[in-house]
Amino acid sequence: MNRDNPMRLLIHRVFFSMAMYRFVILLLCICLFVPRVLWAQKIVGPIVFLKNEQLPVTAKEFYVVGVVDDRVDRNAVAWLWSTGPGIPAKYTIDLKGGTIAAIKQFVNAALPPNKILRPVIIHIQKFRLDETPLSLDHVEGKLKVSLSFYLQKGDQSIRLSDYNGSAGYNRHVNQQIDIEPVFRHALEYGLTYFNTWINSEASTNIKLARAVKISFTDYTEQPEGDTVYYSFKRPLTWDDFKAKPLNSKFGAEILPSIGYSEDVDVSKGIVNVHLSTKAFVPKSASWVKTDSKNAYSLNHEQRHFDIVKIIVERFKQKLRAEKYTVDNYDGPINVQYLESFHEMNVMQDQYDTETAHGMNIAAQEEWNEKIDKELRSFR
The missing domain is CATH 3.30.160 (Double Stranded RNA Binding Domain)
Known part of the structure; x- marks a missing residue:
């Protein structure tokens, strides 16, 4: 072999150059293709996730x-x-x-x-x-x-x-x-x-309130309609007895009762329950016979009205002593109302029984004093 043959050396160099060219092209193709392959690979397992950092706000509630x-x-x-x-x-x-x-x-x-x-x-x-x-x-x-x-x-x-x-x-x-x-x-x-x-x-959402506060007012109505709402300045008169007299052994009758209306608002995280209490007599359900229109009989009927006022004030006292939760403040109010309503009926029956519907003058005097004493404690 003639190692110095220039033609053979040239051919060798050409073959070498062509091999290098193919290698470079192949390497370039691999470099271009690899990122696409890597992105397509499935990531296995959980990712390192959620940088824990404090928010630029402070939770105050x-x-x-x-x-x-x-x-x-x-x-x-x-x-x-x-x-x-x-x-x-x-x-x-x-x-x-x-x-x-x-x-x-x-x-x-x-x-x-x-x-x-x-x-x-x-x-x-x-x-x-x-x-x-x-x-x-x-x-x-x-x-x-x-x-x-x-x-x-x-x-x-x-x-x-x-x-x-x-x-x-x-x-x-x-x-x-x-x-x-x-x-x-x-x-x-x-x-x-x-x-x-x-x-x-x-401060205003009842779900977020922290306490309950009860307040009271006495319901009034102006101008006055069929109902007389209790006032120390407004005693009953015979003009309030509008109904036709019943065929009864008694000379007069009124049907007093108690009630309340409720209004609720929330302020500064407090549930404010405003109760407007009512001691009332409907004129259209009150009657009197003509021969019974005297001061003594009117006083007896007035005392029936006074008794419902006493029951309303006792109802308030019980509610003031009650403990309330934001989730259930109406429950205790309703329970106390029903108990007070029952107490009213018991006291009215006791009053009529002991005074014999006003016929027992001595007992009537005792009840007058008893009622006046308790009424004075509310003024």
């Missing part, structure tokens, strides 16, 4: 005592679209440590709990990111978030408010995107929304 997962599908929080060679498919990603554990940790860092405030439970109704293809080279991501906030009161949970949010993005199939901020911001917006809501509602 509540703290989060728990998080409850009410999602229909609890398998994952993200359903992402994979691309590349072969058939495109979705794969799932969950939060590191699980959804509930991760969100609890995030919430505690975002709003450090102050346990002297109202305990609130967050119920997660929706928390899911879905990707779908828009075209051959673009993907759309949509996050839907639905949170419900409940006030914990002993064994009860009272629904306060709901937050519904969404977020979205478009990406190229080869574009990598960090989805952590999408979830983190969604939770931040939800917590900020509820913090704003409860700050504005704390």
Whole structure:
């Protein structure tokens, strides 16, 4: 072999150059193709997720005592679209440590709990990111978030408010995107929304009230109609007896009774219950015979009216001594009213029995003094 043959050397060099060219082309193709392959690979296991950082707001009315997962599908929080060679498919990603554990940790860092405030439970109704293809080279991501906030009161949970949010993005199939901020911001917006809501509602929303206060007024009506409402300045007169006399052995009759109307408002976290109490006599149900129109008989009927006033004042005293809860203040009021109504009927029967419907003058005098003494204590 003639190693110095110039033609042979040239051929060798050409062959070497062609081999190097093919290698460079192959290497370039690999470099261009690898990122697409890597993006298409399925990510296995939970992602390192949710940066725990404190929100730039302070919760002054509540703290989060728990998080409850009410999602229909609890398998994952993200359903992402994979691309590349072969058939495109979705794969799932969950939060590191699980959804509930991760969100609890995030919430505690975002709003450090102050346990002297109202305990609130967050119920997660929706928390899911879905990707779908828009075209051959673009993907759309949509996050839907639905949170419900409940006030914990002993064994009860009272629904306060709901937050519904969404977020979205478009990406190229080869574009990598960090989805952590999408979830983190969604939770931040939800917590900020509820913090704003409860700050504005704390003083006037009855669900958030902390105490109950009872106040009373005596109902009056001007101009006066068919009903006479009790007033120390307005005793009964025979003109108030409008009904036709009954065929009765008695000379006169009135039908006094008690009642109340209620008005409720909330101010500075206090449920203010305003009761307007009523001791009344309907004129259209009161009658008198002509031969019974005298001062003694009128006094006897007036004492029936005085008795309902006494019962109303005792009703107030019982309610002032009652302990109320925000969840049930009407219950004790209704119970005391029914008991007072029964007490009124018993006292009226006792009065008529002992005075023999006014025929026993001595007993009538005793009742006059007894009634006047108690009435004086209310003035």
